[in-house]
Amino acid sequence: xxxxxxxxxxxxxxxxxxxxxxxxxxxxxxxxxxxxxxxxxxxxxxxxxxxxxxxxxxxxxxxxxxxxxxxxxxxxxxxxxxxxxxxxxxxxxxxxxxxxxxxxxxxxxxxxxxxxxxxxxxxxxxxxxxxxxxxxxxxxxxxxxxxxxxxxxxxxxxxxxxxxxxxxxxxxxxxxxxxxxxxxxxxxxxxx
Ligand code: ADP
Numbered sequence: 001x002x003x004x005x006x007x008x009x010x011x012x013x014x015x016x017x018x019x020x021x022x023x024x025x026x027x028x029x030x031x032x033x034x035x036x037x038x039x040x041x042x043x044x045x046x047x048x049x050x051x052x053x054x055x056x057x058x059x060x061x062x063x064x065x066x067x068x069x070x071x072x073x074x075x076x077x078x079x080x081x082x083x084x085x086x087x088x089x090x091x092x093x094x095x096x097x098x099x100x101x102x103x104x105x106x107x108x109x110x111x112x113x114x115x116x117x118x119x120x121x122x123x124x125x126x127x128x129x130x131x132x133x134x135x136x137x138x139x140x141x142x143x144x145x146x147x148x149x150x151x152x153x154x155x156x157x158x159x160x161x162x163x164x165x166x167x168x169x170x171x172x173x174x175x176x177x178x179x180x181x182x183x184x185x186x187x188x189x190x191x192x
Contacts, residue, residue, distance in 0.1 A: 006112050007157065010143070014085050054136055057144075090156075115169050
């Protein structure tokens with residue numbers, strides 16, 4: 001299996017680039033944001049709990065997202081690899097993911113980290129909010145809270161993978177195609 005983490009702050013382009021990477025490499029997409037929004041849409045107990053955090057721009061508790069990822073790994077035993085998008089977002093999630101992958105006798109090949117300035121992020125998220133139907137994209141103070149959560153809790157996840165020499169930073173500003181090409185070049189270097 002070939003497993004990738006696509007990493008970066010909210011609005012850095014993970015969703016857009018994920019779609020293109022999935023098409024090219026045939027990986028299974030695991031986006032905790034998408035999984036949580038699906039739970040909310042189906043009004044499950046998990047979704048109802050998660051919504052309180054998401055509406056405020058706060059991270060959903062670790063045990064909730066780790067449980068969701070654990071189930072997703074179990075229900076997809078025969079894939080070429082996983083593309084993790086929006087997960088792991090805390091050090092505890094990263095450690096849990098490593099353990100879950102170990103049980104499957106696999107690991108993370110590389111973390112691709114998209115770098116984008118905060119002003120550009122806020123601009124992109126407000127524009128996305130006009131059409132995405134996502135309430136967390138329309139309110140600037142919720143957007144700032146999400147970026148703050150990223151700075152305070154999520155950024156350290158890159159340090160964790162850096163200690164295993166698995167992080168590559170990619171400039172997340174420029175055209176979608178330029179960024180995609182840079183991501184593919186890093187993947188192709190590591191794929192046999
Ligand atoms: P974005 O990257 O634009 O914030 P996501 O769809 O990845 O969008 O996440 C939306 C919200 O879902 C986050 O603000 C957070 O509340 C919640 N969420 C998503 N993934 C996680 C995670 N791994 N851990 C905790 N909360 C998460």
